[in-house]
Amino acid sequence: VATAVAAPEAEPEAPKSRATVVERDDQGKRSGGFTPWLLLLPGMLWLLFFFFVPLWTLFRMSLSERVDRFSDPTFNWHWANYNEAFSQFGDQFYRSFVYAGSATVLALLIGYPLAYVIAFRGGRFRNVLLGLVVIPFFTNFLIRTLAWRTILGEQSWVTSLLRNVGILGDSSTLLRTPLAVIGGLTYNFLPFMVLPIYVALEKIDAGLIDAARDLYSTTWRAFRKVVLPMSLPGVFAGSLLVFIPAAGDFVNAYYLGNAHTTMIGNVVQDQFLVQGDYPVAAALSFVFMGIVMVLVTLYARILGTEDLT
């Protein structure tokens, strides 16, 4: 009996403290004391240790100077690294963003219809179809890229077919061309486009499309006015997930391209592993991040995604 009485007595304490929180917080969040902060803590610590600290280290490195080639660089606001990063690697920066942009557009052109069909026409095969999109990616990224060397190589039937119909000259192959690099990027990052778009499409209430049809909308108009706008968050997420890693990729350019198709990832790798020039490699990474941020912001503005994401 005593405990049963004690319990209700203890109760009033809690609402009281909650009330004070509500008073303090205009947003009207209904959670107690520092619990939200506690819940945020792991994520924040993670960000601190695995994002901000490395970023800070990278930033210091990008402003460090080497006395000689293999001495440890020391931090002394050496802005010349940025000068070198900006001035010497324009071609590679340009190619990175053009190739990644092309790959993103291609992935969208292939990925959107695919996601659409799976979401609206997939029926009971939906999961199987999604599986088919994902399963090839259980194979290692590198193996998949190397496989394209064989597919596009001298001895492949693809090459001989293209030669027979006159698309390719007798001595040329698709391998080691910009097209191969863009193709490789598109292929390797396609699921990152398909899956977010699928999720966005799948959430759309079919009733809305029916409603549009009831109001004498054509199929195309219903798509344009209802489905497409509602799937834009998926398109936005997918584009970023394809564009950003594709722009930084160096594997496709190395294995499928030639000396005239190198991207900024190849330069960073060379600076880091071969030249041993960590400061310039770090400066390149920062310049790259800066450009990506500007491009992503512009893209978000154009797509009007303030309320989409």
Added chain:
Amino acid sequence: MRSRHRNQQIAAGISRRRFLERAGLLTGAVVLTPAVLAACGGDDDDSSSSGTGGGGGGSKSLAISNWTGYMSDQSLKDFRAQTGIKVDYAEDINDNNEYFTKIRPNLSKGNGTGRDGMVLTDWMASRLINQVKPPWVQPLDTAAFPNKKNLLPALQSPAFDPTRKYAVPWATGMTGIAYNVKTTGKEINTLDDFLNAPGTKTVLTEMRDTVGIFMLAGGVEVDNPTYSAAQPAFDALNKAVNDGKIDGFNGNEYVNDLGAGNLAAAFAWSGDVAQITKDNPDVRFAIPQSGGMLWSDNFMIPIGTDKVDLATEWINFFYDPKNAAVLTAEIQYVSPVSGVADQLTAMGGDAAKLVDNPLVVPTDASLQQLHIFGTLDADEEEKFDKRFSEILGAG
């Protein structure tokens, strides 16, 4: 130098024909590493046990790093049986630059790497001995190295280590031109033959091999290279790339592509070609008339280990012609140890056949055509590396 391209180490492994065979061994080594490293930390008492070893207690141990496909299981067993030293053998070197990047943070602070021995190519050995000060490697223990006398005379005094105080060759190889005669339609004897041959052609990402062959073709000596003397070679290489006479740069990827006919010709390493020609007689290897490159991968002891005597005992073992022959039969690279040919003959079977293979036991005539790329000081090397990366498109 079995898989020395500057890119992905995984890729290097994949392109190796014997990858699967090795994968098991590698996995084993990786799994065992932590345990053995821990064991190594425990016994500091073996610095006193210099000399013969003689199969005593199992407390002596060594941690050795080497390239993929540079070891025979039999040799490892023999070494254990003969010396009683337990070896944690790891195939964790895939690329000189990459491995350098890995060990640099520790060695530049004067700390050890946790390994007692490692194998790196001439120019990287030179960097560790001469370019960084003080050296990041320790002198070998002469007392524990009586078999050093078996080192081939031609390899005894390279410019980077004139008395072989720090580094002795583990294996040696040639760089020349491998070609699929079906695709090229004719034999290849010169660099011009190579450049003018039809089909896809690649050169190596290893700067000294590619630039060295171009320098020799232009009549420039490579024994004492300078950046200014190498200009014409760089220009010729650049022109060949821009004219589409060279389609790409790679590491070991050429191995599969040559066999499959996807490549017409490629700058290549002798040991790789020795393995392809066995299955595919259309693939041939030529040293250009103007000259090819001779290189070695060298065994060295990094700073920060007190097991110099045991590590030297390890290399001493492999300088016994008998043991060197067992190793050579497996890895098919040129052995730096004299008397190996006789031992291979004595082994009989497939091993004996290797004696007639000029890729494994080079003839005197071919040795005449081979050149060792001389030492570069840090500034010169940086210029070479920068220009080469520019031509590769990454600089």
